[in-house]
Amino acid sequence: MSEAASASAPVPGQSSSILALSADTANAHAALIEPVQGSHRLVAWESASLAPDTGLASGASLSLPGALREVSRTLGLRLGRSLWDDSQDAPHFNGPDPALGLHLGQVVAAVDPLPPLRVWIGGLTGHESLAAAQASLDSTICRPVAVYRFARGGDPAQLAAELSEARPDLAVLVGGYDRPEVAAASPVLALCQEVAQALAALPSGQRPAVYFAGNRWAAPAALELFSRLPGGVLADALENVAPAPGIHRTTGLAVAASRLYWRRCRATPAVQSISRWITPPSEVRSVSWSFGQAVRLWQQAHNLPSLHGLFCAAPLWIHVAAEERQDSLDGQDGVRLRFVLPHTRPPELNGWPPLRLVSGPWPERLWPRPRGHWWDPTGLTPTIANVGQIDPLIAWQVLAQDLLREG
Helix, strand or coil, X not given: CEXXXXXXXXXXXXXXXXXXXXXXXXXXXXXXXXXXXXXXXXXXXXXXXXXCCCCCCCCHHHHHHHHHHHXXXXXXXXXXXXXXXXXXXEECCCCCCHHHCCCEEEEEXXXXXXXXXXXXXXXXXXXXXXXXXXXXXXXXXXXXXXXXXXCCCCCHHHHHHHHHHHCCCEEEECCCCCCCCHHHHHHHHHHHHHHHHHHHCXXXXXXXXXXXXXXXXXXXXXXXXXXXXXXXXXXXXXXXXXXXXXXXXXXXXXXXXXXXXXXXXXXXXXXXXXXXXXXXXXXXXXXXXXXXHHHHHHHHHCCCCEEEEEECCCCCEEEEEEECCCCEECCEECEEEEEECCCCCCHHHHHCCCEEEEECCCCCXXXXXXXXXXXXXXXXXXXXXXXXXXXXXXXXXXXXXXXXXXX
């Protein structure tokens, strides 16, 4: 699929063309941005589908660099200019005639190269610690594969078999209010003991990372249990997700899980290859981070108390609420994220601000379009918003003039 904007030719002699790339396990995009008559405009773009079925196939990350090369080449061919240098396996930064300004000046990329983290959750009570852990993970690129409610007398061997079958990337252990007495810590430590015994029965390469987000006085003993495992396991202690009755604190686990996902992304050959193409001071960012930046930028530019945006052109739909408040997730003040399965509207979102900004096909049946909305049917908003790493004004100009239709 390809489209082109009705922008005039770039001014000769300038070399400030920007190639904006983005990809997830389902789609790849390349967009060319250039200065036109005093403003930056989207000149053209190219898109390709990677996985038409679900986009969640394992191993799809290896195809991301190839897909971005292809859409860049195709875009260049359609424009009659070279955007990809095959000899350097990189975007084309050196033009044969610099005076024409047909070479690239800067390149940015936003990618999600891996499927959602598979998470196993173990806890004590369904309405407190387990519910808080699940709510925390709703704002991350995670997919719970099992929820385990601990009961004394469990069988570590059976649990090991269940973990082997579930193949989680992360095990989250929760339980116990933040009280110093032994009675508040002993149940969750018994859970940790059972899980540690189960992990010991697994090959070290099959063990998930472990996050302990329960009673804070139990945390040192919990980490000690996992540190003694032969072959080791990555384990860390976080803020208690349920420190007192009726109180849920979801930010610590959400941030840690998001960072774990992104560390794994950065370690993939795909991101390592793509990172070589990026021009400083930019760096490879996630698609969700880029879309969060777009919603935040739009909310601030229009002086709105809050703005709810949806990116629905990815394997998981990404809801973002930008508000005038000072908590943060993934380094973005006043931004809340929620990842949901496509074509779903969880009831928890009914308490969010009205949906007014959508990138991708607008889901009319779930979210009727209100008066005073903005819509980017191309799904390119995260691709373009990532250019804000270079200059937020450039991102704003392209979003306002070429992408987000007001209705």
